[in-house]
Amino acid sequence: MLQEKKSKRGAWIALGCVAALLVLVIVLENTMQPTSMLFTVLKKGAVYALVAASLNLLNGFTGLFSLGQAGFMLLGAYTYAILTIPSADRESVYYLYGGSAVNFSLPELFGGGALGLILGVLAALILAGCVAAVIAWLIGLPVLRLKSDYLAIATLGFAEIIRAIFQWDRLGPVTNGANALKSFPTFSSFNIENADGEVVLRLSTFVPFLLVAVHRDHGAADQLHLWPGLQGHPGG
Secondary structure, three states: OHHHHHHHHHHHHHHHHHHHHHHHHHHHHHHOOOOOHHHHHHHHHHHHHHHHHHHHHHHHHHOOOOOOHHHHHHHHHHHHHHHHOOHHHHHHHOHHHOOOOOOOOHHHHOOOHHHHHHHHHHHHHHHHHHHHHHHHHHHHHHHOOOOHHHHHHHHHHHHHHHHHHHOOHHHHHHHOOOOOOOOOOOHHHHOEEOOOOOEEEOOOOHHHHHHHHHHHHHHHHHHHHHHHHHOOOOOO
16 A cells, blocks of 8 residues: 555656646747757657657567667658648659649548647557557568577668568559659648747647657556566566
8 A cells, every 4th residue: 555655656757747847848938049959859859759668568578689779760650741731742752753642631531720730640649559560460470480689680671671662663662662752741831920920838848758758657657567477577
């Protein structure tokens, strides 16, 4: 009972620290110059924090040494971008291929505006995770029979194969080949503007930190549930 109370107290303290950090991020972003390098570093740090969380779950709890994270990040990033590029911009983005094979945008399907943007981005993020998970499952069927350095080499090879496939010119109408995708919603898209288009509240750094905070809360819970089952794992 005492341990349970300490655990709950620790959870509330952690939640309070996270809330204070999010408030601090909003205050800093709206009082300092938005072009400051600090915010670029913070945004990249938030993104790589998610990668570190996945590495902790895979390498730390299961003991599996994988080097394929970049390939799955590519899958998720491309899926998100392809599904959220505005329909009006697809012709200019895919100009080398005469337009895109995907002729819809999730934020527009949800009605557009601020609500459509939020729902569309959330749906795209979920679908991006699902695509990466399905491909990871397919790759894992043969690869997880390997161990140690052989597993690392195989996953690194699959990551390179995925990159080459997405740059394949035949898939250009979907992935835009070796050309960069653009015009999709970024962190800056969540800044609140007035009727004149002036930013009144900057949230471009707050949003990635919020996503990391939510992910870490669920990740910690998943790890606690997984830990008893991993005790007997050779790498655990």
